[in-house]
Amino acid sequence: MPEDLMLFRQIADPELSQYAYLVGCQRTGEALLIDPERDIDRYDRLAADEGFRITTVAETHIHADYVSGLREFAERPGVRVVLSKAGPPEWQYAWVGQGRAEYLLVGDGDRFSIGHIDIEVRHTPGHTPEHVVFVVTDRGSGADRPIGVATGDFLFVGDVGRPDLLESAAGHVGAMRPSAVQLQASLRQVDAWPEFMQVWPGHGAGSACGKALGAVPMSTVGYERRFNGVLSLARDQGDAFVDAILDGQPAPPPYFARMKQVNRDGAPLIGAVPSPPRLAIADVAGRPELVVLDTREDRAAFMEAHLPGSLHAPRTRQFTAATGAYVDPGQSMVLLAEESDVDRLVRQLLRIGLDRIEGWIAPAELDRWRADGGATSSIERISFSQAPQPGQDGTWIDVRSAAEFAADHVPGALHVPQSRLAVEQARVPRGRPVIVHCATGGRAALASAFLARLGHDVRYVDDDFARWRAQARQEKVGTT
Known part of the structure; x- marks a missing residue:
């Protein structure tokens, strides 16, 4: 890659339909990471493989669907943590100043740089009160206009962020409609953005942070202005946009409320991603307080025989749908999973704040357990x-x-x-x-x-x- 071109990587979490972004200056080797999840080692590996070091981490808002990785990065000296200072007092970050990092609190119009890359902050409330987006200009390549904007949960491909979560997930009664009005006002900013500017959204299709997100991973401002129907509706006067954006939003998973609080107050540190031990079924039998997460995809096989009290949590995208809905963070869990899946599933649990993972059992153990007359349940x-x-x-x-x-x-x-x-x-x-x-x-x-x-x-x-x-x-x- 030529030395004067910016590094850009979109980093996807397919299970949560979440995107983080790595933006790096080739001249200095510095990189900005936007909206990382909690297991930060994978971002470090990617940056190192590209010859960069992550010197600044930022997030667009207090997330509801996953535990942010910024609190982990804040333990590192020499890292700058960029957080929004916008929004009411009850939605300010309570953990600012913790750890060993430098903090930068930003609001509308503020700017910061990563080497020869400039970032301008725009306040875009509506999805959440403190929400900001990051407009990126690659000055190192000679550009004086922005190449792209990391929009978080403000603007998606084909959709916009849902404004109801403060009420429907976090329990702030009466916040839904005012948030929708605020979102409409924020969306009108997009008309002033250059058409060529790329849109780097925080989520894709399958996320519960919007109604009808597109499966295309990124877009442009011009394309969204022409073909994003919800964005177009925001230009209208009256209640049409507010009514449309609030109608038909999917019920948020219950863990969303907990995520908002965890990310506002500061998530517990995990350091390295744990490697839980392999267990035998005899180690967990007779312990009803344990939640066995049966990750077999074959639901007929699960219904025929499973360990008593097990949850059906297939190793597919349904894994988070099950665990996020039915497991309390105070409960201890055991995975019934193939060894090759364990690390990925542990990461998925950590990303939604489920940390008490006691170990894992191979599915073949269940077959032997049944053959030996061990107790199972069926549905x-x-x-x-x-x-x-x-x-x-x-x-x-x-x-x-x-x-x-x-x-x-x-x-x-x-x-x-x-x-x-x-x-x-x-x-x-x-x-x-x-x-x-x-x-x-x-x-x-x-x-x-x-x-x-x-x-x-x-x-x-x-x-x-x-x-x-x-x-x-x-x-x-x-x-x-």
């Missing part, structure tokens, strides 16, 4: 055609989103989104079977395991909801 697995009729034997639990439920649902079904089931578990009646379903069986599998752990008599519907819809239509035709 009845049925199709829609095998399920009891609504109102007969059992309570139907629909764990799909609110929008899916509103479009069509089993008559009389109790709606509790999968991500909110732990918070709203008291709504699930006891003393009769519960029939749990979603759209295709994935979310219902997570929910069924959780309800079984709580002692419910569960019937898991491993089926496509479209079949129930077709079956219901056929029955309706047959009665007319």
Whole structure:
């Protein structure tokens, strides 16, 4: 790479659909890291492989979906930590000054540099009150206009950040609509940004930090101004934008509220990523306080036999959906996982603040345990055609989103989104079977395991909801 060109790397976490950014000055070897997660060793390795050292770390806002890595970097002398000073007192960083790093608190219009790269700060409240974006100009290559902007959760590809989380996740009653109004005002800044400027978002498709994020990893201001419908709506007067941005937002996972507090107050330090020991099933048998995270992808195999009280937490992107919804940070966990997956899964747990990992068990151990007569549990697995009729034997639990439920649902079904089931578990009646379903069986599998752990008599519907819809239509035709 020519010495006068800026280094740029987007670093993705596919499980959380999260992006961090490494921006480096070739002339000085200094690098800026924006919005890192908690396990910071991987950023160090990337920078070192490229011949850089991370001298400045910054974040766009107090994150709700993962533990920030800035508190870890703050322990290093010679590192500068850049944090927003905007927003009300209750959303100021409480850990400023801790560790051995230098701190730089920034607001709208402030500037700082990394070697020959200039960064300008813009305050963009709405997603959160303190949110800022970082506009990057590669002065070392002779540029006098910005190349890109790290937008955090302000502007995504095809969408914008959700303004409801202070209320829906953090519990600040009445904050939702004023935040949406604030977001609309902030989005109007984008009209003044140069069309050629690249947009480097904090998340991609699959993140719960927006409604309809695009799968393309980055964009340009000009493209978003033309084709981002929500951004275009922000230019309008009246309540159309506010109503649209608040309508249909997915229920936030319960761990979001905890993440906001942890990142505001300062996350516990982890240092090196731990390597939990391998355990035998005999080490965990008879310890109901432990949460066994069964990471096998085959949900039929899980339903057939699993260690009593296990959660179904597949090694896919559903792993965080299960653990973030159903595991409390005070609970100790054991992974049932292949050795090759353990490090990645440990990192995923650490990133959402679940630190008490006692060890791991190989899935082959479960097979031997069963063969030797060891105790296992099972959950009845049925199709829609095998399920009891609504109102007969059992309570139907629909764990799909609110929008899916509103479009069509089993008559009389109790709606509790999968991500909110732990918070709203008291709504699930006891003393009769519960029939749990979603759209295709994935979310219902997570929910069924959780309800079984709580002692419910569960019937898991491993089926496509479209079949129930077709079956219901056929029955309706047959009665007319």
